[in-house]
Amino acid sequence: MGTIRQGANGSFRGKAGSVIGSSWKGIDYIKGLPKKRTKGATEEQLIVQARFYAMSKFLMPIAPILRLGFGQVNANRMTPTNAALQQNISQAVVGSYPNFELDYSKIMISSGSYIGGGAMAVSASLGVLSVDWDFSLSSLYDSKADDQVIILLYQPKADEFVTTPTPATRANGTIDITVPSHLLGAKGHVWIFFADRKGTKVSRSTYLGEVDLV
Incomplete structure (x- = not known):
């Protein structure tokens, strides 16, 4: 049963007949009850579902x-x-149904207009992933020495991610990340992005490439 709020002309929450009332971020919505599917999904629907699954499984x-x-x-x-x-x-799921794959070079883990890390580099040796970036500050973008630096490593063979327990800062200019031994001996993909301490200004992520985890 639905509950009316703010009088007879107000919004309501819950089920009332064939509609459902709800609210998200202060916006009231009314939607109809879902209809029972009597036919199987079309090929177009299966393609959309497969693309969604491939990406959501990663993210x-x-x-x-x-x-x-x-x-x-x-x-x-x-x-x-x-x-x-x-x-x-829309940009990182490639291939043909039902064999969709991910183009890791096109995957974005952040989106924004904050300044990134300039010339950046990544390498791996003796179980350690090393990432370097430009630590100089920009007066135009008002970047700060204590900006957060988020680094993400993904090893597809094990389907596992690695990141730092605490983000590095822009002023560090470099960081070494110990790679778990069970992830070594395969290739990994690395991304990086920058954000201010409050998380209100974020850079577009940069794909640093594929590295041999040795």
């Missing part, structure tokens, strides 16, 4: 990073994870 484990990386993208209309899905499904 869901890094939802905390996406909350920072996409936290300022259409924040009044969608969640950071949905914003990340929308952007990446």
Whole structure:
């Protein structure tokens, strides 16, 4: 049973007949009850579902990073994870149904106009992933020495992610990350982005490339 709020002309929450009332971020919605499917999904629907699954399977484990990386993208209309899905499904899912794959070089883990790290480099040796960036500050973008530097490593063979327990800062200019031994002996993909301490200014992520984890 639905509950009427703010009088007879107000919004309501819950089920009333064939409609459901709800609210998200202060916006009231009314939607019809879903209809029972009597026919199987069309090929177009299966393609959309497969593309969505391929991307969501990759992104869901890094939802905390996406909350920072996409936290300022259409924040009044969608969640950071949905914003990340929308952007990446359209550009990073490649191949033909049903054999979709991910183009890691096109995956974005953040989106924004804040300044990044200039010339950046990544390498791996003796179980350590090393990432370097330009630590000089920009008066135009008002970048700060204590800006957060988020680094993400993904090893597809094990389907596992690695990041730092605490983000490095822009002033560090470099960081060494110990790679778990069970992830060594394969290739990994690395991304980086920058954000101010409050997380209100975020850079577009940069794909640093594929590295041999040795």
